[in-house]
Amino acid sequence: MTATARVGHDDSEEFEPVYHRYGPHRAGLPPLVPYFRELWARREFAAEMSKATLRGANVTTFFGQAWLILNPLLLAGVYYLLVTIIRQRHDAGLFTHLTLALFAFTMLQTAASTGATSVTGSGRLLINTAFPRLLIPLSAVRTAFWRFLPTIPVYLIFHAVFGLPWHPRMMLSLYFLATIVVFAMGLAAFFATLQVYFRDTSSFLPYFLRLWLYLSPILWMPVMLDRMSRGLRVVVELNPMYPMLTGYSHLLQDGVFPPLWMWLAAAGWAIAAVVVGFLFFISREREFAVRLT
Amino acid sequence: MSSLSASPDERLAVRVKNLSVTYRTTFERKPTLRQALVRLGRGQRSVREVRALRDVSFTVFEGTAMGIIGANGAGKSTLMRAVAGILPPSEGSVEVWGKASTLLALGVGFNKDLSGRENIILGGLASGLSRRDVEERADEVADWTEIGDFIDMPMRTYSSGMSARVAFSVAVHMKPDILMVDEALSTGDARFRAKANEKMAELRSTARAMFLVSHGLNSIKEMCTDAMWLDHGALMMRGDPEVVVEKYKEFTKVKKSAATEDEV
Numbered sequence: 244m245t246a247t248a249r250v251g252h253d254d255s256e257e258f259e260p261v262y263h264r265y266g267p268h269r270a271g272l273p274p275l276v277p278y279f280r281e282l283w284a285r286r287e288f289a290a291e292m293s294k295a296t297l298r299g300a301n302v303t304t305f306f307g308q309a310w311l312i313l314n315p316l317l318l319a320g321v322y323y324l325l326v327t328i329i330r331q332r333h334d335a336g337l338f339t340h341l342t343l344a345l346f347a348f349t350m351l352q353t354a355a356s357t358g359a360t361s362v363t364g365s366g367r368l369l370i371n372t373a374f375p376r377l378l379i380p381l382s383a384v385r386t387a388f389w390r391f392l393p394t395i396p397v398y399l400i401f402h403a404v405f406g407l408p409w410h411p412r413m414m415l416s417l418y419f420l421a422t423i424v425v426f427a428m429g430l431a432a433f434f435a436t437l438q439v440y441f442r443d444t445s446s447f448l449p450y451f452l453r454l455w456l457y458l459s460p461i462l463w464m465p466v467m468l469d470r471m472s473r474g475l476r477v478v479v480e481l482n483p484m485y486p487m488l489t490g491y492s493h494l495l496q497d498g499v500f501p502p503l504w505m506w507l508a509a510a511g512w513a514i515a516a517v518v519v520g521f522l523f524f525i526s527r528e529r530e531f532a533v534r535l536t
Numbered sequence: 537m538s539s540l541s542a543s544p545d546e547r548l549a550v551r552v553k554n555l556s557v558t559y560r561t562t563f564e565r566k567p568t569l570r571q572a573l574v575r576l577g578r579g580q581r582s583v584r585e586v587r588a589l590r591d592v593s594f595t596v597f598e599g600t601a602m603g604i605i606g607a608n609g610a611g612k613s614t615l616m617r618a619v620a621g622i623l624p625p626s627e628g629s630v631e632v633w634g635k636a637s638t639l640l641a642l643g644v645g646f647n648k649d650l651s652g653r654e655n656i657i658l659g660g661l662a663s664g665l666s667r668r669d670v671e672e673r674a675d676e677v678a679d680w681t682e683i684g685d686f687i688d689m690p691m692r693t694y695s696s697g698m699s700a701r702v703a704f705s706v707a708v709h710m711k712p713d714i715l716m717v718d719e720a721l722s723t724g725d726a727r728f729r730a731k732a733n734e735k736m737a738e739l740r741s742t743a744r745a746m747f748l749v750s751h752g753l754n755s756i757k758e759m760c761t762d763a764m765w766l767d768h769g770a771l772m773m774r775g776d777p778e779v780v781v782e783k784y785k786e787f788t789k790v791k792k793s794a795a796t797e798d799e800v
Contacts, residue, residue: 264630265618296647298654299649368647372662440567532623
């Protein structure tokens with residue numbers, strides 16, 4: 244659909260009509276430069292689809308908005324209670340860490356799970372219209388991000404209430420937030436493709452994501468890593484969420500500069516996820532139109 | 537493959553060269569990992585290769601109304617999708633001068649929770665129109681459907697006829713250069729069909745070319761100036777609609793098993 248060479252798409256359209264040429268894909272991939280140019284040209288579609296989804300979920304109403312805050316807040320409350328009972332002591336530092344890491348992880352979780360069903364759920368549009376399909380999971384990521392936004396002020400209120408220091412370095416946490424968003428894009432594309440082939444992917448996904456949540460520095464602080472066994476430590480440190488959430492938490496909560504390797508690892512994981520996820524998606528998207536009928 | 541009397545100064549609308557479309561699909565309706573594992577244990581495979589089109593070549597000049605006939609599974613819809621760019625070729629090439637409409641197996645209405653209007657806008661944006669163009673046309677599209685207040689209600693509240701109206705209206709109002717209609721007139725009441733026929737006649741004069749896929753052989757004869765007959769992915773015949781339809785009828789009479797009697 245994007246093996247598109249545009250000749251003379253300008254004012255003289257009457258005389259130089261839009262010209263498309265479709266040929267076989269090389270190695271299963273359409274030409275990537277026109278693909279992404281087309282993708283960018285139609286970004287408005289992804290935005291509109293995401294907005295319509297949010298409207299459909301009543302997110303634009305007051306109680307819809309309130310739910311976006313209440314839901315992660317209740318979740319944070321539940322987890323904090325659990326952790327407090329297990330550790331048998333209250334720890335304010337852990338509470339703020341838990342809320343901010345949990346909010347960010349929830350965004351990733353929403354992006355992955357709604358991204359997974361986004362392609363299989365778009366039915367007729369996908370069967371009847373030629374456009375870069377990657378827009379569909381990316382739209383799901385946009386929706387997840389918008390759902391995440393109202394939780395930022397909530398965290399900042401906790402930050403103020405617990406008297407944590409304010410520091411200009413906090414702004415740098417946006418870098419780690421960005422890596423999480425980019426990582427989520429790759430993940431959404433990957434699971435969306437998988438879902439087309441295995442429709443029960445979306446049923447397995449919650450268990451996988453729950454496990455991932457426990458392996459990430461959310462319910463525990465990164466400093467507790469020293470007490471873990473060697474094997475577990477290796478697993479945890481290989482977890483892409485480890486550098487991303489640790490860096491995010493260090494900067495936002497404490498204004499502490501994370502070690503250089505975390506900056507690099509977070510970016511590396513994000514880029515790897517996007518490259519693998521997008522290429523997997525694009526190489527398979529020709530089949531979507533016939534697999535979904 | 538005969539191309540119709542083509543003087544060299546006639547302008548091309550669609551040129552298809554040695555087009556083959558092959559794809560792999562599964563015969564399970566909802567493939568799952570669980571079943572895949574079960575099958576793996578038994579050493580079975582559910583994926584099969586479908587050769588939907590085999591070495592099809594033709595050219596369509598501007599001003600043509602092309603009817604496509606053939607039994608179910610002959611590759612009619614696949615051909616339309618290939619021309620629309622939805623299903624890129626496995627071999628050969630498809631060249632299209634102009635923007636193809638999105639009307640294939642009838643339907644925008646992809647998100648049942650959104651209103652008809654929202655679906656119209658999304659469909660337009662997906663097909664590459666600018667936001668301004670889409671919003672301008674959305675009202676026109678909505679008016680033409682004559683479904684009144686339903687246009688702002690979720691599409692799950694629509695009857696199938698109403699969805700068909702919306703889909704048809706979107707396809708004809710987005711100013712396509714190449715109009716593609718796939719069994720569009722089979723749904724809808726008499727009034728809608730009359731209105732749709734009128735609109736299509738009007739579009740034939742403005743669009744560069746029109747493709748009509750139908751099992752209604754009479755509407756092919758009435759509306760088309762040229763016809764193609766596909767069978768098992770191969771182009772059997774191309775020419776005057778009357779002649780092609782007769783040949784096709786003869787063919788299906790011989791092959792009773794083709795189960796196309798009722799459509800003839």
